[in-house]
Amino acid sequence: MPRSSRSAAPEKATKKKKAAAKAAPARAGKAGSGTTRAATRAPTKAKAGTKAKAPSKATPAKAAKTARAAKKAAAKATKAPAKAPTKAAKARSAVANKFLEAQRKALLEERDTYTRHATDLRAEAEQLAADREPGDVQFDEESGQGDTMNVERERDLALSAQALAAVEDIDRALAKIDAGTYGICERCGQPIPKERLKALPYAALCVACKSGGLTTRR
Numbered sequence: 001m002p003r004s005s006r007s008a009a010p011e012k013a014t015k016k017k018k019a020a021a022k023a024a025p026a027r028a029g030k031a032g033s034g035t036t037r038a039a040t041r042a043p044t045k046a047k048a049g050t051k052a053k054a055p056s057k058a059t060p061a062k063a064a065k066t067a068r069a070a071k072k073a074a075a076k077a078t079k080a081p082a083k084a085p086t087k088a089a090k091a092r093s094a095v096a097n098k099f100l101e102a103q104r105k106a107l108l109e110e111r112d113t114y115t116r117h118a119t120d121l122r123a124e125a126e127q128l129a130a131d132r133e134p135g136d137v138q139f140d141e142e143s144g145q146g147d148t149m150n151v152e153r154e155r156d157l158a159l160s161a162q163a164l165a166a167v168e169d170i171d172r173a174l175a176k177i178d179a180g181t182y183g184i185c186e187r188c189g190q191p192i193p194k195e196r197l198k199a200l201p202y203a204a205l206c207v208a209c210k211s212g213g214l215t216t217r218r
Contacts, residue, residue, distance in 0.1 A: 099194065100177055106201045107177075111170045118163035125156035166202070169218060173202040185209055 128149050176182040183192050187209040196203050203210075203218050210218070 100182060103182065103197060103201050104174065104177055106198075107170050107173055110201065111167055111174075114163045114166045114170070118160045118167065121156045121160035121163065125153045125160065128153040128156070169202040169204065172204070 131149065173182060176184075183194075183197055184190070185192055185206040186204045188206065190206055192203055192206045196207060200218055205218070
């Protein structure tokens with residue numbers, strides 16, 4: 001191979017290396033500028049996307065939704081502990097209603113008894129008055145005792161009046177059941193024990209108030 005050809009080969013290689021060295025910074029600059037442009041464009045796209053995804057109207061809607069959820073949770077939390085007392089209250093109400101119905105039945109039965117008793121006693125008193133002769137005297141001259149028929153008549157009238165008074169007390173007790181005030185002492189306002197009400201369904205006073213003073217109320 002001629003010397004001129006050998007010397008030309010290294011020169012060409014050197015020229016190629018120099019050309020490559022010059023092209024490298026240019027390529028790096030282009031690459032850097034491309035990266036810079038991409039980086040510059042990226043925030044712009046991100047900002048544009050952020051504005052599109054989270055408009056100003058979305059925040060109040062989410063806040064309202066959160067508030068509704070909080071209200072529902074609070075309502076559930078409030079209702080939850082009230083379930084047990086409600087069941088207990090229903091049980092107590094059922095027992096109270098059962099007692100009141102039993103008392104109403106007893107009052108109605110006693111009312112019929114007293115009404116019939118008062119009617120019979122008055123009828124007997126009127127019969128005694130009819131059987132008595134107009135000329136009969138009130139006192140016997142020998143014994144000094146009152147006329148037996150007149151005494152019986154007065155007694156029957158008094159018992160009839162007492163029976164009618166009991167009927168009035170029974171009617172007041174029935175009205176109290178309807179008004180929801182049955183079993184409350186009319187004097188002190190305290191509950192009358194059930195034992196007393198069972199023994200005397202139309203009792204208007206508790207034991208303490210009944211025994212504490214003179215009164216015609218039962």
